[in-house]
Structures are given as C-alpha cells and as structure tokens.
Amino acid sequence: MPATLSSTKTRAALSTSARISLQVLVLLVMTGVVLWLLGKMWSVIWPLVVALLLTTLTWPLARFLRRHRWHPALAATTVTLVSLLVAIGVIVLIVVPVASQSSELAKGVVDGIQQIREWAAGPPLNIGDDQVSTAFDAGIDRIQSSVGSIVTATVTGVSTVVNGIVTTVLAIFLMFFFLKDGPRFLPWLTRQLPGRLATDVPTVAARSWDTLGAFVRSQAFVGLLDAVFIGLGLWVVGVPLVLPLAVLTFVTAFVPIVGALFAGLVAVLIALVFNGPTDALIVLAIIVAVQQLEGNVFQPMVQSRGLGLHAAVVLLAVTLGSGLAGIVGALLAVPVAALIAVFWNYLREQLSDPEPVPDPVPEPDTVAE
Numbered sequence: 517m518p519a520t521l522s523s524t525k526t527r528a529a530l531s532t533s534a535r536i537s538l539q540v541l542v543l544l545v546m547t548g549v550v551l552w553l554l555g556k557m558w559s560v561i562w563p564l565v566v567a568l569l570l571t572t573l574t575w576p577l578a579r580f581l582r583r584h585r586w587h588p589a590l591a592a593t594t595v596t597l598v599s600l601l602v603a604i605g606v607i608v609l610i611v612v613p614v615a616s617q618s619s620e621l622a623k624g625v626v627d628g629i630q631q632i633r634e635w636a637a638g639p640p641l642n643i644g645d646d647q648v649s650t651a652f653d654a655g656i657d658r659i660q661s662s663v664g665s666i667v668t669a670t671v672t673g674v675s676t677v678v679n680g681i682v683t684t685v686l687a688i689f690l691m692f693f694f695l696k697d698g699p700r701f702l703p704w705l706t707r708q709l710p711g712r713l714a715t716d717v718p719t720v721a722a723r724s725w726d727t728l729g730a731f732v733r734s735q736a737f738v739g740l741l742d743a744v745f746i747g748l749g750l751w752v753v754g755v756p757l758v759l760p761l762a763v764l765t766f767v768t769a770f771v772p773i774v775g776a777l778f779a780g781l782v783a784v785l786i787a788l789v790f791n792g793p794t795d796a797l798i799v800l801a802i803i804v805a806v807q808q809l810e811g812n813v814f815q816p817m818v819q820s821r822g823l824g825l826h827a828a829v830v831l832l833a834v835t836l837g838s839g840l841a842g843i844v845g846a847l848l849a850v851p852v853a854a855l856i857a858v859f860w861n862y863l864r865e866q867l868s869d870p871e872p873v874p875d876p877v878p879e880p881d882t883v884a885e
Contacts, residue, residue, distance in 0.1 A: 563683045565848065567690035571698065572729040573736070574599050578695045592695035596688065606767060610760045716866070723858045731851045739769025742776070742810050746783065749802035753795050755787045770847070776807050829853060 554561060574595050581591035702718045709717055747762030755761070765779045780803040788796035830850055837849025 559679075562844075563686035563690060566683060566687040567694060568728060569732055569851075570599070570687060570691045571694040572725070572732045574691070574695065575698070575729070588696050588699075592692050595695055596692045599691075600688070606763055609763050613757055613760045716862070720859060720862050723862065724855050727854045727858050728851055731854060735770055738810060739766045742766065742769050742806060745806045745809075746779075746803060749806070750783060750787075750799060753787065753798055753802070754791060755783070755795065755799060756790050757786055761786065776810075780804075780807065 577598070578591050578595045581594060582588060586594075702721060705721065706714045706718050743762040743766035746765050747758055750758045750761055761779070761783050764782065765776075768776065768779045780800070783803060784796050784800050787799040830853070833849040833853040834846055837845035837847075837852070839845070841848075
C-alpha cells in the first residue's frame with residue numbers, strides 16, 4: 517500500500533518555505549536599496565574607494581617611516597609626495613620617448629595605412645580606389661549629419677575628464693589623511709559603537725583592510741609579470757619603445773580587461789608602423805599568449821592565495837562585475853568578492869557553536885609502593 521502524504525508535515529514544509537522566501541525577499545529588497553543609495557552617492561564613494569586602494573599600496577612605506585619615529589603628518593606627506601613623483605615619472609617615461617619619435621611614428625602610421633590600402637586593393641578583396649573614395653565620402657556625409665551627436669559626445673568626454681581630475685585630487689587628499697590618521701580610526705570607531713558592535717565592526721574592518729592590501733599587492737605582481745613577459749617579447753622581436761610599452765602594460769594592468777586590450781593595441785600598432793605586418797602579427801600572438809596565461813593562470817592563482825578565494829570565484833567575479841558595471845565593475849569585482857567573503861567568514865565564526873571541550877582523561881591511580 518503506497519504511503520500517503522502527511523498533511524501536518526506538508527503544512528509545516530510550506531510554512532517554512534514561505535517564511536524563508538519572505539526573508540530572502542526582504543534581504544534582496546534591502547540589497548537593492550543599498551545599491552541604489554551607493555549609486556546616488558557614487559561621486560563621493562568613488563574617490564573614497566580610489567583613496568583606499570592607493571593607501572593600501574603606499575601604507576607599507578608610511579608604516580616603515582612611522583616605526584622609525586617619523587611624525588605621522590611628516591610620514592604621510594613624504595609618502596604622498598613620493599607617490600606623486602613616481603606617477604609623474606611613469607607618465608614622463610611613457611610620453612617622452614613617444615614624443616621624441618613622434619615624426620617617425622606619424623610617417624609610419626601613414627605608410628601603414630597605405631600598405632593596408634594596397635593590400636585591400638589586391639586579391640581576395642579587390643577594393644579599388646573608386647570604392648575607397650565612395651566609402652570615404654559616405655563617411656564624411658555621415659559625420660556631417662551627426663554633428664549634434666558628436667558635440668554631445670565631446671561635451672560628455674570633457675565632463676568625464678573633469679570628473680576624473682576632481683576624483684584624482686580628492687583621492688590624493690583622502691589618501692594623505694588615511695596615511696596620517698589611519699591607525700587611530702579603529703580605536704575611535706570602537707569608542708563610538710555600542711555593545712557588541714564595538715568588537716564586531718572593528719574586527720571586520722581590520723580584516724577587510726588586510727584583504728584590500730592583499731588585492732593591491734597581487735594585482736601589482738600580476739601587472740609586473742605582464743610587463744616583463746611582454747617587454748621581453750617586444751625586445752626579442754625588435755619593436756622600438758620597449759620600455760614605455762612595458763610601463764604602459766604594468767599601469768593598465770590595474771584596469772582589468774580594457775587595460776590589457778588598450779596596451780596590447782598600442783604595442784601591435786607600433787610594431788605594425790615600425791616593423792611591418794609580420795612582426796605585428798608576432799607581437800599580437802605574444803600579447804594574446806601572455807594575456808591568456810595571466811588571466812587563466814597567474815591572476816586566479818595569486819589572487820586566490822592572497823584573498824582566500826578560489827580561482828573560479830575570481831574568474832566569475834570579474835565576469836559578473838564587468839557585465840554589471842563595465843570597467844569599474846571589473847576593477848572592483850575581486851576586492852568586493854573578497855570583502856563579502858571576509859564578512860561571511862566572520863559571521864560564520866559568530867554563529868557557529870563552540871567545539872565541545874573533550875573530557876579530561878583521568879590519570880591512572882598511583883600505587884604506593
């Protein structure tokens with residue numbers, strides 16, 4: 517005889533499912549509200565995030581100076597000025613060699629375009645000069661009919677540049693204050709919070725700080741590997757401007773996906789201009805190989821060890837972040853995932869039952885002789 521369902525157990529299961537669904541729905545609504553508030557305050561939050569990342573990168577030097585009895589303000593000022601000088605030096609290291617060969621680069625670009633045109637005129641494309649002229653005229657007409665959109669895009673671009681400058685200035689000032697007053701933040705936070713929060717929040721904040729430091733160091737290490745391997749490949753092929761291209765590769769490594777594409781495009785373009793299409797294809801193959809090795813091996817391995825995340829979680833986080841918020845999402849996806857893991861692990865520690873203490877093993881009775 518088949519067993520019948522118990523109405524009591526069924527009602528209990530449905531009640532439990534409904535209660536859990538309601539709780540999950542409330543959590544999702546609260547998450548949406550928090551994300552909406554973050555979006556409204558993004559003009560303040562983004563400089564804060566940049567400042568925190570810069571502070572984690574420069575804090576070891578500030579900590580070294582403070583341990584050698586430098587005044588906190590003097591140590592923070594020195595580290596901030598050194599960071600600015602390094603940033604300016606990197607820009608000069610990239611711009612000056614390119615500017616010194618700008619005439620050759622411009623001539624090479626013209627020659628490269630002419631080579632592409634001659635290649636397109638031959639088989640299998642067989643694109644004649646008349647077709648090129650027709651396409652050029654059509655492009656001019658399209659541009660003239662889209663003047664309004666171009667003006668709007670230009671204004672948007674100028675606004676983006678201005679916002680970037682403002683964000684940079686705010687981030688530098690915030691970095692200075694974080695370097696100067698950072699160690700006093702957790703004690704101050706402890707005094708402001710009541711009850712158990714005075715212990716929980718500073719503990720999570722300290723662990724989050726260590727996690728951000730691990731992220732920045734791992735990203736810098738991965739960028740250094742990219743710069744070294746791609747620089748060696750460019751040097752072996754004989755591409756000029758090897759050092760500026762290697763520095764550009766290291767700097768853009770902090771912006772996932774788009775940074776690598778931009779640096780690779782510049783390297784391939786310079787190889788095409790100065791060395792020809794064969795070397796350009798070789799450089800493209802080198803960059804693709806290094807990027808695949810970095811994206812699928814180095815970055816997941818280094819970040820998974822430094823952040824306590826599995827390599828698959830790192831890959832999924834970058835994919836999800838880039839899909840939701842583009843470049844910024846790809847940049848912040850891994851540290852956000854690591855901070856969520858920090859919070860979750862601490863929550864598990866607090867919610868877990870303490871391990872039972874084993875009963876002491878009774879000592880054997882001693883027999884008096």
